[in-house]
Amino acid sequence: xxxTSKALTKSIGVFHAACSPCNNCDIxxxxxxxxxxxxxxxxxxxxGSARHADVLLVTGVPNYKTAERLKKLYLQTAKPCLVVAxxxxxxxxxxxxxxxxSPCAVDEIVPVDLYIPGCPPxxxxxxxxxxxxxxxxxxx
Amino acid sequence: MRAALTPHYWLxxxxxxxxxxxxxxxxxxxxxxxxxxxxxxxxxxxxxRLQWRKGPPWHQNFTDIxxxxxxxxxxPANGRWVFLLAPxxxxxxxxxxxxxxxxxxxxxxQSFVGDLIVVLYLLTIPAxxxxxAASSCGNPLASVGASREIKLVLGYELPFIISIVAMAIKxxxxxxxxxxxxxxxxxxxxxxxxxxxxxxxxxxxxxxxxLGFVPFDASEAEQEIVGGVLIDYSGVLLxxxxxTKAVLLYTLxxxxxxxxxxxxxxxxxxxxxxxxxxxIIILIKNTNPRLRIDQAMRFFWGPVTLLAxxxxxxxxxGL
Numbered sequence: 001x002x003x004t005s006k007a008l009t010k011s012i013g014v015f016h017a018a019c020s021p022c023n024n025c026d027i028x029x030x031x032x033x034x035x036x037x038x039x040x041x042x043x044x045x046x047x048g049s050a051r052h053a054d055v056l057l058v059t060g061v062p063n064y065k066t067a068e069r070l071k072k073l074y075l076q077t078a079k080p081c082l083v084v085a086x087x088x089x090x091x092x093x094x095x096x097x098x099x100x101x102s103p104c105a106v107d108e109i110v111p112v113d114l115y116i117p118g119c120p121p122x123x124x125x126x127x128x129x130x131x132x133x134x135x136x137x138x139x140x
Numbered sequence: 141m142r143a144a145l146t147p148h149y150w151l152x153x154x155x156x157x158x159x160x161x162x163x164x165x166x167x168x169x170x171x172x173x174x175x176x177x178x179x180x181x182x183x184x185x186x187x188x189r190l191q192w193r194k195g196p197p198w199h200q201n202f203t204d205i206x207x208x209x210x211x212x213x214x215x216p217a218n219g220r221w222v223f224l225l226a227p228x229x230x231x232x233x234x235x236x237x238x239x240x241x242x243x244x245x246x247x248x249x250q251s252f253v254g255d256l257i258v259v260l261y262l263l264t265i266p267a268x269x270x271x272x273a274a275s276s277c278g279n280p281l282a283s284v285g286a287s288r289e290i291k292l293v294l295g296y297e298l299p300f301i302i303s304i305v306a307m308a309i310k311x312x313x314x315x316x317x318x319x320x321x322x323x324x325x326x327x328x329x330x331x332x333x334x335x336x337x338x339x340x341x342x343x344x345x346x347x348x349x350x351l352g353f354v355p356f357d358a359s360e361a362e363q364e365i366v367g368g369v370l371i372d373y374s375g376v377l378l379x380x381x382x383x384t385k386a387v388l389l390y391t392l393x394x395x396x397x398x399x400x401x402x403x404x405x406x407x408x409x410x411x412x413x414x415x416x417x418x419x420i421i422i423l424i425k426n427t428n429p430r431l432r433i434d435q436a437m438r439f440f441w442g443p444v445t446l447l448a449x450x451x452x453x454x455x456x457x458g459l
Contacts (some may be wrong), residue, residue, distance in 0.1 A: 006212025048366030
């Protein structure tokens with residue numbers, strides 16, 4: 001494991017990619033970033049631009065418009081960039097599987113590294129997921 | 141080959157090595173960037189404590205830089221060379237200021253006449269490099285950021301230069317950092333006089349804008365134009381911009397110490413004064429909302445410029 005990927009596990013820029021979610025997962029993500037849980041002590045910060053992102057947090061079921069944009073967004077990020085699917089919709093499209101406006105799941109568009117199920121997942125579940133992601137990165 | 145080198149050449153090479161050392165290692169780039177990154181951590185930690193958080197560990201900013209070095213660099217198809225060169229121009233200029241300011245604190249005799257003016261010019265170059273960088277990438281949000289940065293530069297440069305002219309008059313017309321320091325060592329710090337006090341307040345606001353901190357961060361506004369000028373930068377180039385910010389965070393308070401508090405520059409007092417100015421900057425940053433660009437312009441060209449002119453008049457009648 002070289003120095004730069006070790007630094008990557010200690011300094012993560014999180015980009016919030018909302019693919020037509022119902023906003024519950026987004027609220028929980030913002031809760032995880034509030035002072036109560038304080039993710040900045042692990043070096044995790046919310047970034048505004050996809051170019052600065054190390055992790056894409058994808059929420060929601062992609063529809064025909066956002067599926068295209070999610071693919072573009074992933075191509076715009078600077079690699080190495082990981083993708084985390086947050087919530088039941090992003091993990092497996094739950095009850096929207098056969099919906100008329102849902103062409104595909106998130107992991108059919110971009111390579112997903114971590115699934116955090118829940119409707120919505122609690123901030124504690126998000127943090128537990130990030131810890132597993134870091135363990136996976138260190139194991140590589 | 142060695143026999144061919146006359147003493148003259150040896151002197152030349154040692155002088156060059158010395159300049160390189162001043163520029164790249166101490167008190168130039170390496171030292172300035174390290175201190176600046178730690179000062180950036182102090183900023184993040186104090187912000188976290190003010191929000192009842194724990195805050196990042198002390199090496200967080202170094203970790204961020206190392207991480208960015210490992211990331212991919214994405215370059216837009218048009219404006220490729222300008223996009224690549226702009227961050228280097230900013231960092232080189234900022235490091236040169238750090239070296240000039242640092243050398244004139246360590247050896248006040250080694251500074252040259254007119255280096256105050258050189259420093260003033262060089263301090264605008266990081267902002268100009270940001271403007272060039274943002275305009276070269278062709279991103280609409282970046283161009284909004286660039287236009288705001290241009291307006292901000294126009295706004296703060298006027299009171300900044302007026303108050304520095306006031307301080308040059310106060311130091312009996314010296315335009316040399318070393319002699320400004322010597323005059324203060326003999327007659328007391330500039331901040332103890334009325335003109336110095338007013339000019340100090342003006343320059344605090346101006347360096348807040350030069351550092352791009354809240355309330356004057358409209359050009360980078362993360363929540364509004366998602367990073368503005370830096371939106372298309374990634375990898376090493378983004379790291380260079382972060383290092384430029386760090387070098388400026390070291391240099392600008394030090395420049396203020398030379399101008400206003402040059403009385404006692406022993407290591408302890410220097411560190412205390414630097415920390416004091418840093419705390420003022422951080423407190424302004426944490427207790428103010430972001431100003432719109434027109435509000436920022438009105439602020440700089442209105443009350444701040446008036447205060448600077450007052451400092452100039454007071455300095456010219458000797459107060």
